[in-house]
Amino acid sequence: MKVTSAGLFALVSLLPFAAAQAPIWGQCGGIGWTGPTTCASGSTCTVGNPYFSQCLPGTASSSSVSTPSGSSTSTAPGSTGSTAPAPGSPFTGTTYFLSPPYASEVAAAAKLITNSATAAKAASVANIPTFIWLDSVSKIAPFGTYLSTASAQQKSTGQKLLVPIVIYDLPDRDCAALASNGEFSIANNGAANYKTLYIDPIVALIKQFPDVKIVAVIEPDSLANLVTNLSVAKCANAQSVYLSSVTYAIQQLSAVGVTMYLDAGHAGWLGWPANLGPAAQLFISLYQNAGKPSGVRGLATNVANYNALVAASPDPITQGDPSFDEMLYIQNLAPLLGSSFPAHFIVDQGRSGQQNLRQQWGDWCNVVNAGFGTRPTTNTGSSLIDAIVWVKPGGECDGTSNSSSPRFDAHCALSDAAPNAPEAGTWFQSYFETLVTRANPSL
Ligand SMILES: *[C@@H]1O[C@H](CO)[C@@H](O)[C@H](O)[C@H]1NC(C)=O
Ligand SMILES: *[C@@H]1O[C@H](CO)[C@@H](O)[C@H](O)[C@H]1NC(C)=O
Numbered sequence: 249m250k251v252t253s254a255g256l257f258a259l260v261s262l263l264p265f266a267a268a269q270a271p272i273w274g275q276c277g278g279i280g281w282t283g284p285t286t287c288a289s290g291s292t293c294t295v296g297n298p299y300f301s302q303c304l305p306g307t308a309s310s311s312s313v314s315t316p317s318g319s320s321t322s323t324a325p326g327s328t329g330s331t332a333p334a335p336g337s338p339f340t341g342t343t344y345f346l347s348p349p350y351a352s353e354v355a356a357a358a359k360l361i362t363n364s365a366t367a368a369k370a371a372s373v374a375n376i377p378t379f380i381w382l383d384s385v386s387k388i389a390p391f392g393t394y395l396s397t398a399s400a401q402q403k404s405t406g407q408k409l410l411v412p413i414v415i416y417d418l419p420d421r422d423c424a425a426l427a428s429n430g431e432f433s434i435a436n437n438g439a440a441n442y443k444t445l446y447i448d449p450i451v452a453l454i455k456q457f458p459d460v461k462i463v464a465v466i467e468p469d470s471l472a473n474l475v476t477n478l479s480v481a482k483c484a485n486a487q488s489v490y491l492s493s494v495t496y497a498i499q500q501l502s503a504v505g506v507t508m509y510l511d512a513g514h515a516g517w518l519g520w521p522a523n524l525g526p527a528a529q530l531f532i533s534l535y536q537n538a539g540k541p542s543g544v545r546g547l548a549t550n551v552a553n554y555n556a557l558v559a560a561s562p563d564p565i566t567q568g569d570p571s572f573d574e575m576l577y578i579q580n581l582a583p584l585l586g587s588s589f590p591a592h593f594i595v596d597q598g599r600s601g602q603q604n605l606r607q608q609w610g611d612w613c614n615v616v617n618a619g620f621g622t623r624p625t626t627n628t629g630s631s632l633i634d635a636i637v638w639v640k641p642g643g644e645c646d647g648t649s650n651s652s653s654p655r656f657d658a659h660c661a662l663s664d665a666a667p668n669a670p671e672a673g674t675w676f677q678s679y680f681e682t683l684v685t686r687a688n689p690s691l
Contacts, residue, residue, distance in 0.1 A: 249328040257690045275389030277301030297538035302389060307343045309521030314469050336514045337592070338463045338507040339626050342410035344377030345398040345460075349390070357643060357680050367476075369417070369691035378598065379412040379465060379639045383673070384431050388449050395457040402459065414551075414639060415501070417446045418493055418566050423483040424473050426657040427613065427647025427672045439489045439561045462506045465548045465639055467494055471534070472513030475527045509594050510534075512547035512581070514555050516609035519571030519580065535589050544632070546592030547581075550574050552640035554615050556603050557595055557622065558629070565609045575630060582632050589595045591632060597621035598638035602690035606664050613646045613660040614669050614679055619686030643680030644689045649674045 270276040270284040278292035278301050287293050294304045301325035351374040358371035382391055394411060402409045419438025421430030432446075454462060470490050475482045498508055510531060511520060518527040535544055550557075559566075559573040559628035566572035571580050574595045582591040601619030620642055628634050647660040647667040660669055665682050666679050684691060 249502070254323050256305060264623070271393060274393060275301065276303050302392065302503065327543060337626070338410055338461055339635045342408045343460055343622070345394065345401070345409045345411045346375065347378050347380045347412075347641065348377045348394060353641070353643060354673055354680075355628045357675065357677055359679060366681070366685060369687070372691055373620070373642070373684065376620075376638060377412065378641045379414050379637065381414045381416055381673075383416045384559070385417070385445050385449075388446070388453065390594075391450070392453045392456075395453060395460055398460045399457045408461060410461045410463055412463050412465075412637070415447075415450075415467055415497055418442060418467055419489055420482055420486040422469060423471075423486045423490075424477040424480045424645075425659070427655050427660060434486060434489050438671050439493060440554065442493050443644075445497055447500055451500045451504050452468075454501070454506065458505065462510045464506050465509050465551060466497060466510045468511040468548075468551045468639075469513070470494060471510060471530055472517055472527070472691060475518060475523055475530055485566065495534065498535075498541045498544055499538055502541035503685070506543050507545045508541075508543050509546050509548035509592075510544065511551055512549050512593075514550040515571045515574050515577035516553075516555065516628055517570065519577035522568050524571075524581055524584055525654075526583060528589070528657075532585065532588040539551075541663060542589060546590050546594070548594045548596070548637075548639065549577060550596045552596065552599075553612060554600055554605065554618055554645065557597055557599055557633075557636065559603060563604045563606070563609075564607055565591070569609075575633075576611075577634050578630065586690070592635045592637075593633045594635045595628075595633060596639040597636050598642050599683060601683075602686050607662070608664075611659060611662055611664050613657065613662070614649075614666040614676065616664050616666050616682075617677075617686060618683060619688050620683045620691065621688065623689075642683045643675060643677075645670050645672055645674050645676040645679065 257281070269286050269288050271288045272490045272644070275281060275283060276287050284292065291305050293301050296299045310468040344468055354374040355371065358367050361370055380391065382388060391413070398409045398411050417430055417432065419430070419432035419434045419442050428509065431475040432441050471494065473483050474487055474490060478487065507691060512531070513528065518524065531547065555574050557574045562572040571577035576650040578593050598621060599618045600621035602617055605615050605617050622636050624635065624637050628636055647657050647669065648655060648671045649660045649665060649667055651658060653659060653671065656673060659665065670676055
């Protein structure tokens, strides 16, 4: 489905790590790396693994993070970080760190809009918190920069920040669709690469900033595909690797204090009566077998999808499913989790502002006439739901409509999918403009 690597950082020139010298925490080398190989003064290019060298502050064991006021504070990389997440919702007492790449995309997009009122509304989207997708190894170095920025920012303001991320790089990713397949393949050492080239470097970075709170959505679609799509050969083949990889991810991320919500599809996927029980069993067994990592807080629903949290009336395409919106899905799933899995939820409403748009409930690709939805809030109307969130960065394409592309998925050429769509993850300007003008509540 949704976001992927290629063009997410098309506006890379606006970001500090594209400078001639890599900044502190930036990538400075590795197989396939074409960016800067020298580091900003005060840092040294250090080999992490064959694919990833990074500018680490100073030389050995202490680092100095400049704050906006020009003062600096020292931390010791690698020396801390085994903090169990504080109990309770990560959204309590924190303010979001705004995604720098999304802010850049939105600012550039707003400049292309000639109507000044619409342009102003578009520009305001940059201030709405959206999750940062770590959907390839190349996103890890910029993530280090964001953590450094967030740490400095919260030191200077005293306001505790929450950095929202999506872990999304499983081997044989997106096993039941085509548009968002990833960089690792099971046939080519993907299970080991996921650990050593993806999860381990992310964990190492997080460990360097124990003061920064992180909330993560874990691997959109992966477990849901194991519930309903094992008849697809690629999913059947991926089953054990998905389970072991997700287990590794939640154990390692929990150990450095990340609060996590496992992706749980949406009402039109796992909300059907026949799927609720098997889904609950899968979440429970994964969590229990992983040793109940304390960082697992619950489940994320509707990621990158279009369903209402509470539908005014059932969309006709939902007919037959008693869970015809996300609230009903959550209320029907939670009792099946019982006390065997922490039943707290977050729900993506980023593109759910307009309803009754689709021909089939399974249509997920650039659905026409969608609008931005309810803003992120902890005022959710349910004690089961920690927060309404914007996980999908609205405006980034779900998949190309070009049937000649190697990553073409037929869902992206349906009559309810927006035409002329570029590759997954790249900016889709006309789609973004529709999200802006059809936002509900309006921007
Ligand atoms: C995956 O499962 C969903 C839900 O049952 C179904 O709608 C979809 O067609 C399946 N995908 C494939 C490729 O079989
Ligand atoms: C569609 O994809 C093919 C294969 O990648 C490419 O050659 C062609 O230029 C693309 N067409 C458009 C309109 O982008």
